[in-house]
Amino acid sequence: MEFKKIIEEKSKQAWEIYLPNLSIDCVVFGFHDALVKVLVVKMKENNLWALPGGYILKTENIKEAASRILHQRTGVTNIYLQQFRVFSDLNRSEGFFEAFENTIWNKQRFLSVGFYALVDFSTVKLVVDNFSDACEWKAIDELPELMMDHQYIFDKALGTLRKELNYKPIGFNLLPEKFTMPELQKLYEIILGKKLNRGNFFRKMLRYDILIKLDESRKGGAHKAPDLYKFDVEKYQLALKDGLNEGW
Amino acid sequence: MEFKKIIEEKSKQAWEIYLPNLSIDCVVFGFHDALVKVLVVKMKENNLWALPGGYILKTENIKEAASRILHQRTGVTNIYLQQFRVFSDLNRSEGFFEAFENTIWNKQRFLSVGFYALVDFSTVKLVVDNFSDACEWKAIDELPELMMDHQYIFDKALGTLRKELNYKPIGFNLLPEKFTMPELQKLYEIILGKKLNRGNFFRKMLRYDILIKLDESRKGGAHKAPDLYKFDVEKYQLALKDGLNEGW
DNA sequence: TTATTTTTTTTGATATTTGCATAAAAAGAG
DNA sequence: CTCTTTTTATGCAAATATCAAAAAAAATAA
Numbered sequence: 001m002e003f004k005k006i007i008e009e010k011s012k013q014a015w016e017i018y019l020p021n022l023s024i025d026c027v028v029f030g031f032h033d034a035l036v037k038v039l040v041v042k043m044k045e046n047n048l049w050a051l052p053g054g055y056i057l058k059t060e061n062i063k064e065a066a067s068r069i070l071h072q073r074t075g076v077t078n079i080y081l082q083q084f085r086v087f088s089d090l091n092r093s094e095g096f097f098e099a100f101e102n103t104i105w106n107k108q109r110f111l112s113v114g115f116y117a118l119v120d121f122s123t124v125k126l127v128v129d130n131f132s133d134a135c136e137w138k139a140i141d142e143l144p145e146l147m148m149d150h151q152y153i154f155d156k157a158l159g160t161l162r163k164e165l166n167y168k169p170i171g172f173n174l175l176p177e178k179f180t181m182p183e184l185q186k187l188y189e190i191i192l193g194k195k196l197n198r199g200n201f202f203r204k205m206l207r208y209d210i211l212i213k214l215d216e217s218r219k220g221g222a223h224k225a226p227d228l229y230k231f232d233v234e235k236y237q238l239a240l241k242d243g244l245n246e247g248w
Numbered sequence: 249m250e251f252k253k254i255i256e257e258k259s260k261q262a263w264e265i266y267l268p269n270l271s272i273d274c275v276v277f278g279f280h281d282a283l284v285k286v287l288v289v290k291m292k293e294n295n296l297w298a299l300p301g302g303y304i305l306k307t308e309n310i311k312e313a314a315s316r317i318l319h320q321r322t323g324v325t326n327i328y329l330q331q332f333r334v335f336s337d338l339n340r341s342e343g344f345f346e347a348f349e350n351t352i353w354n355k356q357r358f359l360s361v362g363f364y365a366l367v368d369f370s371t372v373k374l375v376v377d378n379f380s381d382a383c384e385w386k387a388i389d390e391l392p393e394l395m396m397d398h399q400y401i402f403d404k405a406l407g408t409l410r411k412e413l414n415y416k417p418i419g420f421n422l423l424p425e426k427f428t429m430p431e432l433q434k435l436y437e438i439i440l441g442k443k444l445n446r447g448n449f450f451r452k453m454l455r456y457d458i459l460i461k462l463d464e465s466r467k468g469g470a471h472k473a474p475d476l477y478k479f480d481v482e483k484y485q486l487a488l489k490d491g492l493n494e495g496w
Numbered sequence: 497t498t499a500t501t502t503t504t505t506t507t508g509a510t511a512t513t514t515g516c517a518t519a520a521a522a523a524g525a526g
Numbered sequence: 527c528t529c530t531t532t533t534t535a536t537g538c539a540a541a542t543a544t545c546a547a548a549a550a551a552a553a554t555a556a
Contacts, residue, residue, distance in 0.1 A: 019357075021267050022359065058357065059338070063336075088311075166415065194496075200514065203514095204514090217522090217533095222524055224521070226533055247413070469503095470553060472550075472553080
């Protein structure tokens with residue numbers, strides 16, 4: 001069996017080049033067609049869907065690892081990446097690589113560092129690698145059944161994003177350069193999983209003072225052409241750093 | 249040298265019983281004398297101060313590991329624990345255990361999972377172990393110089409706590425059962441690093457509806473005896489779970 | 497015992513932010 | 527040109543936050 005050979009060969013090298021017992025799983029968010037989507041990969045090994053992930057080279061830190069893994073998958077560099085949690089349950093990788101010897105590297109107990117990534121959907125060129133049959137975007141409310149604890153990892157990523165929305169802006173990494181206010185609102189609504197009031201969204205967003213209104217509108221669609229905006233990159237970055245709502 | 253022997257002996261066993269390349273560092277917060285304090289340990293190896301930490305048994309998940317490590321240090325069980333970040337820079341453990349062979353287990357490259365813990369100061373009985381000379385509480389604005397990246401880990405822990413204060417209550421794990429409103433406010437002020445308005449703090453705290461006012465006041469001190477409160481445990485737990493401020 | 501001092505607790509006045517509703521503006525369709 | 531639909535802007539009441547200060551309570555000093 002060709003595939004099994006590849007795994008066994010790679011496994012031998014793995015002991016030398018990767019950190020043992022530690023992997024990375026990424027929840028990659030994109031926005032397209034008024035939907036928030038997530039990247040999932042169909043594994044050759046067991047025909048199950050998984051979050052894209054990989055191992056950590058002995059020569060890199062975890063963010064570099066996540067960055068490398070996602071670059072290989074998407075062709076995108078400079079992805080917005082945020083680690084959010086370690087998944088370490090004893091039985092989380094149980095039953096994986098069942099057809100292989102217990103001594104195989106991939107079959108050891110693995111802890112995963114969860115990252116979430118925000119990418120501009122339109123710049124991504126998906127890549128299917130040696131271990132996978134397919135790599136696709138799926139709407140977050142229509143995810144296929146995921147292997148191991150990957151559904152749980154996804155839930156935690158979305159939960160983190162929802163919390164962070166209260167003090168961080170979002171959109172710069174998900175939307176094209178020019179976008180409309182209703183598009184931005186839609187993005188917020190899907191991530192939060194609830195409708196927001198239009199007028200208040202406008203006022204609040206403008207009060208944040210991170211948007212620049214352009215002298216164009218998006219013509220062509222039916223009905224009134226919405227105004228186009230772009231982010232004020234400097235103010236956006238500052239808001240990311242300092243936080244948007246004072247809180248206490 | 250006695251100490252070196254111990255380390256070398258332990259190191260041999262370590263390969264068998266611990267997960268390699270991964271450790272845990274804990275930022276343990278306590279509240280005493282109107283000050284927020286943190287637990288630090290003086291290492292025998294190099295006479296530097298460090299955050300309490302340890303390694304992960306192959307038979308436990310990371311929260312169990314953190315719990316075990318802190319129980320050994322403080323005698324406290326059921327500590328409030330929250331992982332907040334992985335520290336993985338390549339050179340973070342550089343220069344540690346210099347006197348030992350490179351092959352020694354402790355000298356491998358280590359990633360650390362950072363946990364923060366909240367404990368009731370009065371219930372803690374500090375324990376000095378084989379690797380340390382001292383174990384002390386230090387006020388967070390008077391920390392000694394810490395080894396490796398431990399100051400950075402502390403900063404991230406405090407930053408996390410500050411953010412979480414915007415949607416989580418705090419105090420149940422830090423204060424004694426009965427406490428006064430000014431004490432609670434002091435706790436918030438120290439963590440946030442700024443003064444809060446008295447009247448507003450009162451109103452906001454009471455609106456959260458997680459406090460029960462007792463029919464007692466704290467007599468004995470000079471001046472007006474402040475009212476005593478305790479937390480409504482059920483409502484507090486609910487607030488922890490669901491979050492305090494709606495945000496969006 | 498009474499006045500003084502100090503700290504806690506409560507209250508007011510004002511500004512800001514929300515929630516909900518609705519009006520005005522703009523573009524394509526017919 | 528009118529109709530329909532969607533975007534954008536506004537109005538107003540309710541809820542919150544800010545700032546300031548008054549009232550209440552206890553200990554101490556006189």
